[in-house]
Amino acid sequence: MTRWLLLFALVPLVALLPVPDFWIFQLNYIGLYAMTCMGLVLLTGVSGLTSFGQAAFVGIGAYTTAWMTLNLGWSPWLTLWVGLAFTFVSALIVGLITLRMSGHYLPLATIAWGLSLYYLMGNMDALGKYDGLLGIQSLSLFGYDLGQGRPFFVLTWFILFASALCMVQLLDSRAGRAIRSLKNGTQMAEAMGINTFRYKVTAFVMAALLASVAGWLLAHFQRTINPSAFGLKMGIEYLFMAVVGGVGYIWGAIVGAGLIKLMDDYLQVLLPKLIGTSGSYEVIVFGVLLVLVLKYLPDGIWSLVARYMPRRDREVDWADAGHLPETHKPQRGELLLDVQDIRKQFGGLVAVNDIRFQINAGQIVGLIGPNGAGKSTTFNLITGVLPLTSGAVKFRGETISGLPSREILRSGMARTFQHVKMIPDMTVLENVAIGGYSRGHTGVLSGMLGTNHEEEKRLFKLAQQQLERVGIGHTMHETAGNLAMGQQRLMEIARALCADPALLLLDEPAAGLRHKEKQALADVLRQLQGEGVSILLVEHDMDLVMEVCDKLVVMEFGTLLLEGTPKEIQESPVVRAAYLGTEH
Amino acid sequence: MDFSIASILMLDGATNGAIYALLGLATVLVFTVTRVIFIPQGEFVAYGALTMAMLQAGQVPGTVWLLMLLAVLAALMECWSRWHHDRNLMHGIKSGLVMATPPLLIALLTLWAVPQNFSMPVQALLSIAVVATFGPLVYRIAYQSLESATPLVLLIVSVGVHFAMTGLGLLFFGAEGFRNPSFLSESWSVGPLNITGQVVIIFTTALLLIAALWVFFERTLFGKALRATAVNRTGARLMGISTHAAGQFTFLLAAGIGAVSGLLIGPTTTVFYDSGFLIGLKGFVAAVVAGLSSYPGALIGALFVGVVESFGSFWASAFKEVIVFTLILPVLLWRSLTSGHSDEEH
Numbered sequence: 001m002t003r004w005l006l007l008f009a010l011v012p013l014v015a016l017l018p019v020p021d022f023w024i025f026q027l028n029y030i031g032l033y034a035m036t037c038m039g040l041v042l043l044t045g046v047s048g049l050t051s052f053g054q055a056a057f058v059g060i061g062a063y064t065t066a067w068m069t070l071n072l073g074w075s076p077w078l079t080l081w082v083g084l085a086f087t088f089v090s091a092l093i094v095g096l097i098t099l100r101m102s103g104h105y106l107p108l109a110t111i112a113w114g115l116s117l118y119y120l121m122g123n124m125d126a127l128g129k130y131d132g133l134l135g136i137q138s139l140s141l142f143g144y145d146l147g148q149g150r151p152f153f154v155l156t157w158f159i160l161f162a163s164a165l166c167m168v169q170l171l172d173s174r175a176g177r178a179i180r181s182l183k184n185g186t187q188m189a190e191a192m193g194i195n196t197f198r199y200k201v202t203a204f205v206m207a208a209l210l211a212s213v214a215g216w217l218l219a220h221f222q223r224t225i226n227p228s229a230f231g232l233k234m235g236i237e238y239l240f241m242a243v244v245g246g247v248g249y250i251w252g253a254i255v256g257a258g259l260i261k262l263m264d265d266y267l268q269v270l271l272p273k274l275i276g277t278s279g280s281y282e283v284i285v286f287g288v289l290l291v292l293v294l295k296y297l298p299d300g301i302w303s304l305v306a307r308y309m310p311r312r313d314r315e316v317d318w319a320d321a322g323h324l325p326e327t328h329k330p331q332r333g334e335l336l337l338d339v340q341d342i343r344k345q346f347g348g349l350v351a352v353n354d355i356r357f358q359i360n361a362g363q364i365v366g367l368i369g370p371n372g373a374g375k376s377t378t379f380n381l382i383t384g385v386l387p388l389t390s391g392a393v394k395f396r397g398e399t400i401s402g403l404p405s406r407e408i409l410r411s412g413m414a415r416t417f418q419h420v421k422m423i424p425d426m427t428v429l430e431n432v433a434i435g436g437y438s439r440g441h442t443g444v445l446s447g448m449l450g451t452n453h454e455e456e457k458r459l460f461k462l463a464q465q466q467l468e469r470v471g472i473g474h475t476m477h478e479t480a481g482n483l484a485m486g487q488q489r490l491m492e493i494a495r496a497l498c499a500d501p502a503l504l505l506l507d508e509p510a511a512g513l514r515h516k517e518k519q520a521l522a523d524v525l526r527q528l529q530g531e532g533v534s535i536l537l538v539e540h541d542m543d544l545v546m547e548v549c550d551k552l553v554v555m556e557f558g559t560l561l562l563e564g565t566p567k568e569i570q571e572s573p574v575v576r577a578a579y580l581g582t583e584h
Numbered sequence: 585m586d587f588s589i590a591s592i593l594m595l596d597g598a599t600n601g602a603i604y605a606l607l608g609l610a611t612v613l614v615f616t617v618t619r620v621i622f623i624p625q626g627e628f629v630a631y632g633a634l635t636m637a638m639l640q641a642g643q644v645p646g647t648v649w650l651l652m653l654l655a656v657l658a659a660l661m662e663c664w665s666r667w668h669h670d671r672n673l674m675h676g677i678k679s680g681l682v683m684a685t686p687p688l689l690i691a692l693l694t695l696w697a698v699p700q701n702f703s704m705p706v707q708a709l710l711s712i713a714v715v716a717t718f719g720p721l722v723y724r725i726a727y728q729s730l731e732s733a734t735p736l737v738l739l740i741v742s743v744g745v746h747f748a749m750t751g752l753g754l755l756f757f758g759a760e761g762f763r764n765p766s767f768l769s770e771s772w773s774v775g776p777l778n779i780t781g782q783v784v785i786i787f788t789t790a791l792l793l794i795a796a797l798w799v800f801f802e803r804t805l806f807g808k809a810l811r812a813t814a815v816n817r818t819g820a821r822l823m824g825i826s827t828h829a830a831g832q833f834t835f836l837l838a839a840g841i842g843a844v845s846g847l848l849i850g851p852t853t854t855v856f857y858d859s860g861f862l863i864g865l866k867g868f869v870a871a872v873v874a875g876l877s878s879y880p881g882a883l884i885g886a887l888f889v890g891v892v893e894s895f896g897s898f899w900a901s902a903f904k905e906v907i908v909f910t911l912i913l914p915v916l917l918w919r920s921l922t923s924g925h926s927d928e929e930h
Contacts, residue, residue: 052743097913100920104735104736105919107736108621112869113913119905120903120906123906280751280754282751286747287745290741294744
């Protein structure tokens, strides 16, 4: 926090220093651009979505305040909120329409949206057509003019740093971790109870709102606006700034905005001189530079700085935190999972053919079978990743088939993945805390404002407890991507346990593990069983399965071959034939 | 509005739509084979029209110099990556020469042809050859080493390429606009309609090209190989299909289609160095209508875009671009409602 205070103190200090007015003027623009780019960091760098429409949202903010202050005589401090409301509604509509579809539709839609808004601004009489609006009032507060030079610098950079602070706090919160989980596919996030679509829309709208604030400032700073500052070219330039600076870093937005703004000014003077005629030749340099940056420095300039930034372990301040709400646990022996004749057809292929089995509370059940038997498909049917063709899955008496994964999690069933799905650049502790998402309540706003401390402490306490429960508590401050395979799998189990499940579904937890790691896994599974957790295990490793399971379900070619205790299965000639073939 | 105005607008829209269809097809083609969302498609349109205009005026088109420049650059890159691969300088020089020779030959041929004042069809062919050759060079220089990047990164690269190509267009052609003479000066009256020779040429060329593309992708082994690359890159490589070659060839086709579109549109409107962008984007809207995957879909989408545009310019001419580009939102909504979600691990 002291670092933030220093940063905020720096702003009036710079304004008081005898910095030439020219540089204050440049810094004002850089601050405005950086604000817009910061939205892109959240959108592109953090959530993995791309938008060329930021400039259009800057335009909405700018034109709203310009028109209202000029024609209705409203105070700019009021029109700011009107602009934000317009931006909110339009971003919500664009987001709701496009974010359901795969990644590249959002950039396409925002290109079209940026273009049509540009032509709309340029053709409406009320907005002054391509000449724009002139004579917009300067910002003032209690008669004191804030709108130009140093006072404006202080205002802009205060807003910029405040947004950065909110953003940093948000990304380190329950909602922020949900947003960060969007980048690597939505399956894991959904399985942890996160409504990924909602968070995608949230990120898009937040980025738009930041742009709108920048537009409001811009209109009152320039005191004249025209469509060219809000066209597609500018939208592309914003993305360019963010990419060059480092789209994954909040400070990258400021570095990128500064660099491109200064380069832009310099090249606009230099290049026409070199070439001999006037024209916007700087786009050639920018275009080439963009391609080069993506090739050779895909994480942007700030990544060079970030490499040398010391990384401090998270301070453990949650020792005395309370507990998160727990679910009502089933009695030992109670019927937990009832799989009733589930069937999955892919076209003419019956991948899963009327499979039925049951799991009672306290049991470890293994689902085994040769390659291609349909185990993983069965697993995906139970967890709601794939829709059923027919049949039903009941969990604790309630039908869960047809529900999305995130609802299934909330009913008390948590899973891991065959290929570990995590956020590699977050710490182990933060990754595991995602598992507790469904048990928390704090949202985006309290994340930004930092009013979520109590729940954060509880989440981290829970995460640490679960890590210790599976025996890798010592790794909690490590970066998740650096863990060995065995530890990553245990981390996934800890993450699933954070959801406080009655039934744990493990998809090939022993795949890729060494002997020692398998032993550790078997111990963890038995210990969990002792603590009342039931487990469904899809597994290839026979030693592990035979050692820990109470009951085995054997599948072959999509059908149920046999159900029984490990001993019965081992002795069964049918199972042997399925695995090893028959003698003729 | 009466029937005669409506039919004139329909014809006008369908004519533009035919050109958008070509560009939409090129966009779909590039996306399915390389996963590149090729925003600079429109630049080839402008390059094609302006190259033709320069040839008509008896001047050396700026594209020729640009072509030589890019050829040398691509050759150096090819030479370097080859040498980097097996440390054999001869291999490097050889593959560099293979890369640079065709564009350099075409450039020299054009330089020779300029003062000869050939007839229009010859100049048209020459323009197409010059601009089409840009395709593989652009792919080699900007995209090839990023082949395995995500579609999103490739899209941002496309934006960079678009910037660079627009700026270079300004540098080599200047800010002046050109309107090319029509290939056929005859015109016929059918009822209220006045069908010009250019309209006939546009429809014929578009239909022929679309048919040729269909035959190529459905009936030839190479076309099928390209489609295989589109479905599964690794699998295609294992079957001996070079993804580099597939990418470069696709870009050759796309640039060639762009150049043809430029020649077709040249006589109907004044083309500036940056005109291509909007024209290309309308082809793009058409491709999006088709979900970036279906050729017949892109054709229907393009005709739709063309007709909407012509009716839009009749009713509210200032807002025709607004209408065309806002159209993409309901289209996307419709697609998102019908296609369900397809967003896992692309």
